[in-house]
Amino acid sequence: MVLREAPVPLSDERRLRLVGFLAVLGLAEARCPDLDLAPIEEALTHSSAGRPCNHERLEFLGDAVLRLVAAEYLERHHQALDVGQRSALRAQLVSDRWLAELAERCGIEAMVHLGPVAAGDSAARQTIRAEICEALIGGLYEATGSLAPVHSWLTPHWQRSASELLADPYRHNWKTGLQEWSQARGLGLPRYLCEERSRLHGDPRRFHCSVNLNGQPLGEGWGGSRRDAEQQAARMALSKRQGFSSLPASSEAS
Secondary structure (H helix, E strand, C coil), X not given: CCCCCCCXXXXXXXXXHHHHHHHHCCXXXXXXXXXXXXXXXHHCECHHHCCCCCCHHHHHHHHHHHHHHHHHHHHHHCCCCCHHXXXXXXXXXXXXXXXXXXXXXXXXXXXXXXXXXXXCCHHHHHHHHHHHHHHHHHHXXXXXXXXXXXXXXXXXXXXXXXXXXXXXXXXXXXXXXXXXHHHXXXXXXXXXXXXXXXXXXXXXXXXXXXXXXXXXXXXXXXXXXXHHHHHHHHXXXXXXXXXXXXXXXXXXXX
16 A cells, blocks of 8 residues: 655644636635545646655546536537537547647646646646646546536537537648548648758647648748647648639549
């Protein structure tokens, strides 16, 4: 049996900050005098801070809670979608990208105990935001023993995101959209050519990518990673696809 180390006691000032933060998230539970804030503090303590308790345990728990709550959300609010559509939408609603955006929108970063090295690593900022956000989901579940506060916090954000994603099914996954579009017309597979233009980690224009079909350029994009640059190139190509009616068919299709 592995014994967990005791958490650092909360000061009155930190307790008030946590209560105020949870209230900003729209959680009525924050005003409950019996609410155990220890899991919330643990979730908001990054492992880089060197404290005895950190976010990693609750991030693991939060991953499972997040997927269950997302499935329940889709069952309640999007019953018209088939299982495949729900699965694709849920993948977007529980992605690290979505969690990082939520953390930034909710101001979670200002509440996090972070070590100096991690605080100065701009390239890791999105990853840290996503990790802490997931840990906070686990912390809320552990503190209350209920999925209700997680639903209360996430549902308004999911409603907005789901509306945007359903209006643009390939949002954040434009490579898949471009591939399906090209194959449906017998044009073969898009080809991507990426070049590293900067060695600076965190540079949003570190990579440049161009995409073509059968030798004809379709679009280009920039990104902090090869994947992001490819997605942006595909996004540009999709935005211009109505002008590609004269593209030659792929020789692979004949």
